Amino acid sequence: MTADTPPLALDIDGTLTDGSGRLDPRTFEYLPEWDAPVVLATGKAFPYPVSLCHYFGIDPTVIAENGGVVLADGEVSYQGDPERAADAVAAFEERGGDLEWPTFDAINEWRETEIAANVSADEELFRSVAAEYGLEVFDTGYAYHIKTPGVEKGVGLRAVADTLDTDPTEFVTVGDSVNDVSMFEVAGRSFAVENADDAAKAAAETVVEGSYFDGTASVLDSLR
Template sequence: MASDPPLVLDIDGTLTRPEGFGIDPRIFDPLLEWDAPVVLATGKAFPYPIALCHFLAIPEIAVAENGGVVYTGEEVTVTADRAAAQAVLEEYREAGYAAGWGGDDTINRWRATEVAINRDQPRDPLEAIAADYGLEVIDTGYAYHVKDPTVTKGQGLLALGEAAGIEVAEAVAVGDSINDVSTFEVVSRSFAVANADADAREAADEVLEETHADGTLAVVERVRASGE
């Protein structure tokens, strides 16, 4: 039986370098050595956490697109339809705005359930259009995500746990944003890194002194050392 609890980790702001750009390579060995499931739960499109798992050399287990896509390592479950979010983006463009990621838009190319808009674009008209389609806009600090309000990371994590036999109620989670609040609500212990937004800080069991990957590494070391 694994001595470590399951670990649920956001990516942006949580596994990134102290300056916030790029994955911090110091996370590789601790996550590889973790002897319980490591779940990457992110707002990024599905291919991103899978690729990161691949390069970390850990099992490919993920909750992507804020709960819109769940992967157990054997089966992909899509919990929302991108059609409405895409319609919001098209109407937003017709109003004279843009997704803001350049011509190729690799941020949205592989999304199955939502769209992400650069935060340098106006939020108010985006929210107004999204509301007409019954969707919400959340600001993760990295993008505005246009998504189904009934879909969350926490729900995706619970579905993953049931399908993959992971004890979510025993898990430890680390995050930094409003989209991690639902994750914090379903795990045993939750930590917000010091760079976290107000929603994540309020929802977490503990706010760390360290930012970004420094905070995540501190949690990993503490939990392993204490056997909690």
């Protein structure tokens, strides 16, 4: 890492993608050349960002499951309680609830610390059961995540920074959703892309004009 190149913590969906949800091909030009650690932070299951790091050709440094699983410098740490989440979802389904995913549930197949339900699921029942098990439901706009209270991307970023022996305020973060707010609060500089939700825009230090990776690229260009 050079003195004038900050480490990055980047959300994936809505931030490294285009409007259709596809990964923007320009990410393969920007991220492998970044001369500092790049953290991929997502609400998705652990294998997704790890695989993406592999194809970018960068060191696997990730925050997955909204902070529930962290990988940095070859060390994996878990912030959430997977057994309690699984028990709560079992109770939800016993009471007639349905996670509303296809038969092959790729959303949850590889999750380790939380379980996600489609936004078409019975939210009231989902939240009620979560409360009984001392869990919380986090609405990312894409899904309802049942998880251990207090586990957030910001917690994950602190864990990454600690492992890398880096002050978390050295990081620059870019995101688009309410689940990026805690990461904005931990990082030294935070940017929301134009397509971000209201919570992310309100929490970010700067809202850029470009949407999706257009906005992210403008931030990276300004930092180089």
